[in-house]
Amino acid sequence: xxxxxxxxxxxxxxxxxxxxxxxxxxxxxxxxxxxxxxxxxxxxxxxxxxxxxxxxxxxxxxxxxxxxxxxxxxxxxxxxxxxxxxxxxxxxxxxxxxxxxxxxxxxxxxxxxxxxxxxxxxxxxxxxxxxxxxxxxxxxxxxxxxxxxxxxxxxxxxxxxxxxxxxxxxxxxxxxxxxxxxxxxxxxxxxxxxxxxxxxxxxxxxxxxxxxxxxxxxxxxxxxxxxxxxxxxxxxxxxxxxxxxxxxxxxxxxxxxxxxxxxxxxxxxxxxxxxxxxxxxxxxxxxxxxxxxxxxxxxxxxxxxxxxxxxxxxxxxxxxxxxxxxxxxxxxxxxxxx
Amino acid sequence: xxxxxxxxxxxxxxxxxxxxxxxxxxxxxxxxxxxxxxxxxxxxxxxxxxxxxxxxxxxxxxxxxxxxxxxxxxxxxxxxxxxxxxxxxxxxxxxxxxxxxxxxxxxxxxxxxxxxxxxxxxxxxxxxxxxxxxxxxxxxxxxxxxxxxxxxxxxxxxxxxxxxxx
Numbered sequence: 368x369x370x371x372x373x374x375x376x377x378x379x380x381x382x383x384x385x386x387x388x389x390x391x392x393x394x395x396x397x398x399x400x401x402x403x404x405x406x407x408x409x410x411x412x413x414x415x416x417x418x419x420x421x422x423x424x425x426x427x428x429x430x431x432x433x434x435x436x437x438x439x440x441x442x443x444x445x446x447x448x449x450x451x452x453x454x455x456x457x458x459x460x461x462x463x464x465x466x467x468x469x470x471x472x473x474x475x476x477x478x479x480x481x482x483x484x485x486x487x488x489x490x491x492x493x494x495x496x497x498x499x500x501x502x503x504x505x506x507x508x509x510x511x512x513x514x515x516x517x518x519x520x521x522x523x524x525x526x527x528x529x530x531x532x533x534x535x536x537x538x539x540x541x542x543x544x545x546x547x548x549x550x551x552x553x554x555x556x557x558x559x560x561x562x563x564x565x566x567x568x569x570x571x572x573x574x575x576x577x578x579x580x581x582x583x584x585x586x587x588x589x590x591x592x593x594x595x596x597x598x599x600x601x602x603x604x605x606x607x608x609x610x611x612x613x614x615x616x617x618x619x620x621x622x623x624x625x626x627x628x629x630x631x632x633x634x635x636x637x638x639x640x641x642x643x644x645x646x647x648x649x650x651x652x653x654x655x656x657x658x659x660x661x662x663x664x665x666x667x668x669x670x671x672x673x674x675x676x677x678x679x680x681x682x683x684x685x686x687x688x689x690x691x692x693x694x695x696x697x698x699x700x701x702x703x704x705x
Numbered sequence: 706x707x708x709x710x711x712x713x714x715x716x717x718x719x720x721x722x723x724x725x726x727x728x729x730x731x732x733x734x735x736x737x738x739x740x741x742x743x744x745x746x747x748x749x750x751x752x753x754x755x756x757x758x759x760x761x762x763x764x765x766x767x768x769x770x771x772x773x774x775x776x777x778x779x780x781x782x783x784x785x786x787x788x789x790x791x792x793x794x795x796x797x798x799x800x801x802x803x804x805x806x807x808x809x810x811x812x813x814x815x816x817x818x819x820x821x822x823x824x825x826x827x828x829x830x831x832x833x834x835x836x837x838x839x840x841x842x843x844x845x846x847x848x849x850x851x852x853x854x855x856x857x858x859x860x861x862x863x864x865x866x867x868x869x870x871x
Contacts, residue, residue: 537779538834559708568831572823579836580793580823585783586830602781602832604854607760609781629755631739631762631852633785633830635711636721641729650729653736654721657713658785660754660762661723662735675708684757701733702756705865 385491395520397498401491402481404463408499410518415452415465419477422452422465427506427516430499431619434506437492438532438597441485443683444690445623447668450647453620454488458690461485468623468668470646493528500524507594509615509676512558530593534600540583545599547583548591557613559676560590589613589633589678596671598681610681614673621647623668625690627702628683632659635677639663640670665693666700712829714786715744715848723870732871739764739785742868743850749843751853753863759808761857767849773817773842776810777803780835780855784827787849791833793822794840802838809858813840 385401391409399406405416413429415422432448439446441456450469455462464480466472500506502522503514507530535545547567548554556563568582585601589611592599596618598610614637622628623644630639632655641651644666653661653669663669671679692698713719718740723731735755742752746766755762765771767789775796782791796802797819803811817840825833835841835853843851855861 538781541834560710561708562710564829566828568828568833569826570823571825573821575820576793576795576822579839580825580834582825582827582831582833584828584830585832602779602834602854604779604781604856605760607757607854607856609854627757629757629762631755632721638721649726651726651731651734652724653734654724656719656721656738657711658718658738658740659721660735660737660739662733662755664733682755682757682762684760686758698758702735703863703865705732705869705871 385487387494390520393519397495399491399495401488402463402483403479404481406495413499417465417479419465419479424449424452426499428619430496430504430506430516433492433496434528435596435620437489437496437528438507438530440489442622443628444625445621445644445668447621447623447647449621456485456625457482459485461488463488468645468647470648473646496528497523497525500528506619507597509595511616530597532594532597532599535602537603538581539588539601541581542578545601548588554591554593556590557592557676559615560613563587563590565590585611586633586678595676606684606686608683608685610683612679612681613676614671614679615676616673618669618671621668621670624663624665626684626693627665627700628663628681629702630655630661630663631680631682632657633678633680635673635675637671637673637677637679640672642668644668662702664700664702665698713740715740715850730871732869734870735865736870737868739850739852743786745868750862751855751860752868753857753861754852754868756857756863759857761853761855761861763853763855763861765843765851765853767843767845767851768847769845771843773813773815773840774810774860775802775813775817775838775840776835776855777805777837778808778856779837780810780853781832782827782835782843783832783852783854784829785850785852786829787845787847789827789849789851790824790844791827791835792824792842792844793836794819795822795838796840801840803858807858808856810855810860811858812860816842
C-alpha cells in the first residue's frame with residue numbers, strides 16, 4: 368500500500384506486485400506496472416502515472432538515469448532522475464517517489480512514495496530498460512558517441528544495458544582481482560584521451576615476493592573507460608573505496624548521498640550543481656579543475672557537467688550502516704569542521 | 706574542438722571554487738587543490754586532503770628519500786606528479802609493525818633490517834599497492850606529488866583551515 372513519504376519511512380510496507388502489460392499498439396513498447404506505478408513510453412517521452420497524477424520526462428534522459436539506477440543497484444541513498452522522480456535505497460527495499468523531495472509537490476500534496484522489495488523492483492526496471500532501449504542507443508555513452516534514444520520500438524541493445532562495472536576486491540591487477548584494461552579485452556582508448564600516456568609502471572618483485580607487489584597506470588585505465596558516469600572500484604583500504612570514472616556531458620541523475628562522498632578531479636573540469644536534498648532548492652555551484660578536491664556533504668544532492676571527457680576519482684566509505692548513522696544525526700553531514 | 710587532456714602540476718594549476726547560493730557555507734565542501742597543498746607543504750608531510758571518518762586521502766610533497774614507514778593495513782600511492790620509486794622490505798622484526806588498534810603507518814627509525822621485497826617505479830598517473838606489513842620508502846629525484854589512500858594515524862596532518870576555501 369502506498370503511503371505519504373513520512374509514513375513510508377517509518378512504517379514500510381513492501382509492495383512486490385509487478386507485471387508487464389501488452390505492448391503499446393502505437394509505438395511497440397511494453398507497458399510496465401509495479402505497485403501503483405504504470406510506466407509507458409512513446410517516441411519522445413516517458414509517462415509515469417501514479418495515484419496522485421502523471422509525471423512526464425524526456426525518454427533519453429529517463430533511460431540514462433534508469434541505466435545508472437539499475438547498474439548501481441540503486442546506489443547510496445537518493446537517485447533523483449530530476450527534481451521530481453527518483454528512488455531511495457534502503458539496501459533491501461527501495462522507495463520510488465514522485466515529488467517527495469520537491470517543495471512544490473510537497474506543499475501541493477501531490478507527492479507520493481511507495482516502497483518495494485529491492486530485487487523485485489530491480490527486475491522490473493531491468494526489463495523496462497531492455498525493452499525501451501533501441502538498437503544503436505547506449506544509455507551509458509556520451510551523447511556524441513551513440514545513436515538516438517527516440518522513435519518507435521526498434522530492436523534492443525542488451526549488450527550495452529547489461530554492461531558490468533568492474534569492482535576490485537583489493538587492487539586492480541593483483542592475481543585473482545580485476546584486470547587491467549587493454550585492447551584485447553575490448554577497452555579501446557577513448558577519443559578524448561588519445562594523448563594519455565599508455566605506459567605502465569615498472570614492478571620489480573624480488574624472488575619469493577612475486578605477486579605481492581602491484582602497480583598500474585590509473586590514467587591509462589581511465590582513458591579506456593567505455594562508459595560515462597559509472598564508477599568502477601580500483602582499490603580498497605578497509606571500507607575506503609577508490610571509485611574512479613570518466614565523465615562527459617551531464618550526470619544523468621541528481622545524486623543525494625546518504626553519507627559523505629568525495630571528488631578528486633584528476634584531469635580537465637567538471638561543474639557541480641548543488642541543491643538541498645529535501646527540497647531541491649539550489650545551494651551552490653562547485654567548479655573543479657585538475658587537482659581540485661571537494662567533499663559532498665551528506666545533506667545535499669549534486670549533478671555534474673563535464674564539457675569534455677574528464678577523469679574523476681570518486682571516493683566512497685562503504686562501511687555498512689553509515690546511512691543510519693547520518694540519517695539519525697549521530698554523524699554530522701560534513702566530513703570535517705574547522 | 707581541442708581534445709587535449711588537461712593535467713595540472715605544482716607549476717601549472719588553476720583552482721576552481723565554490724560559489725554560494727543563499728546562506729550555504731563554502732567551508733562545508735572542504736575545497737582544496739592537491740598541487741597547492743603540495744606546494745605549501747614540507748617534504749614528506751602527509752597532509753589530509755580528504756577524510757571520511759577514519760579513512761583518509763593524504764597529499765605528500767615528494768622530494769628526495771622519504772623515511773621508512775610500515776602499516777598493519779594496505780595503503781595505496783598514486784603519483785600525480787613526477788617519477789617516484791617505492792622500495793619495499795619485509796621487516797625481520799615483526800614488533801616494528803603497529804598493533805591492530807593503531808591504524809595508519811608508523812615512521813621507522815632508519816632502514817629496517819629484513820628481506821628486500823623489490824621496488825616499483827611510478828610515473829605520472831601510476832598507482833601502487835603498499836601492502837600490509839611491508840615497510841616502504843619513497844624516492845623522488847625531482848619534485849613529485851603523491852596521493853596516499855590510508856587511515857588516520859600518527860603521521861596524518863589535518864590543517865583544514867589552511868588548505869580549504871572558507
